[in-house]
Amino acid sequence: MNAADPELAEACRARIRTIPDFPKPGILYRDITPLLADGPLFRRVTHHFATACERLEWAPDVLVSPEARGFIFGAALAHELGIGFVPVRKPDKLPHTTHRVSYDLEYGSDAMEIHVDALQPGQRVVVIDDLLATGGTVAACADLVAAHGVSVSGALFLVELSTLGGRARLAPLPAHALLDYPD
Numbered sequence: 001m002n003a004a005d006p007e008l009a010e011a012c013r014a015r016i017r018t019i020p021d022f023p024k025p026g027i028l029y030r031d032i033t034p035l036l037a038d039g040p041l042f043r044r045v046t047h048h049f050a051t052a053c054e055r056l057e058w059a060p061d062v063l064v065s066p067e068a069r070g071f072i073f074g075a076a077l078a079h080e081l082g083i084g085f086v087p088v089r090k091p092d093k094l095p096h097t098t099h100r101v102s103y104d105l106e107y108g109s110d111a112m113e114i115h116v117d118a119l120q121p122g123q124r125v126v127v128i129d130d131l132l133a134t135g136g137t138v139a140a141c142a143d144l145v146a147a148h149g150v151s152v153s154g155a156l157f158l159v160e161l162s163t164l165g166g167r168a169r170l171a172p173l174p175a176h177a178l179l180d181y182p183d
Contacts, residue, residue: 008044009179012158015041016179030159030181032130036072045178046076049156052176053081053126058153060126062086062119064145066112066137067093070129073158077128086118088141099147103140112140119148128156132177135166142173 015035022029036042053060062084065074071087078085091100091111098113119125127141132155142152152173160167160177167175 005048005178008048011041012045012179016159028181028183030131030161032069032158035158042076045158046073046080048178049073049077049128050080052156053077053154056154056174056176058126058174059124060153061123062125064088064114064119064125064127064141064152066127066129066141069131070137073130073156074128077156086114088112088114088144099144101140101143101147103136103143104134110137112137112144114144114147116148119145119150121149123150125150125152126154126156127152130158132157132160132166132170132175133164135164135169138166138173138175139169142170 012035015038017031017034019029019031021027060083063074063078064086065071066088067090075085089112091113094113094115097116099116100111100113102109102111125145127138129138138155145152154174155170157177158179160180162180162182
């Protein structure tokens, strides 16, 4: 499912730069920093995500977001919804006992960790990140959430790179993206 707000989508698209060959040759990097610098637009995006959670009936108790850009959207949305925020970090960045999972990215591999006591059974979790590419990062987040005996209700993204197949990798997990960059 994608956004039904074409005006917001176009405003966001106008504020996202495309940087070729970053971080590796052949990659078109979608730089969201100009969008983040536009306070009113960033607020509209956050409100859009809150509305999407309501419309999709996900009703999260807590948001989980991967490092680092996911933190930006996750913290803002958690504040908007008045719910908790749980960070998922790169290895050895969290100070307490953690669960760890390794995963593949569109241009390499990585690992992430979450505190073992970050979530409680029965909580409703939504994962939010800036970008859906191959789906590896959010699939890893869902695996970490599952280590707590909790399942993910859905996943939110600012941008989806639909040709990379991330949505299919996440299935049957419902996903919502505000923008699609099919190239």
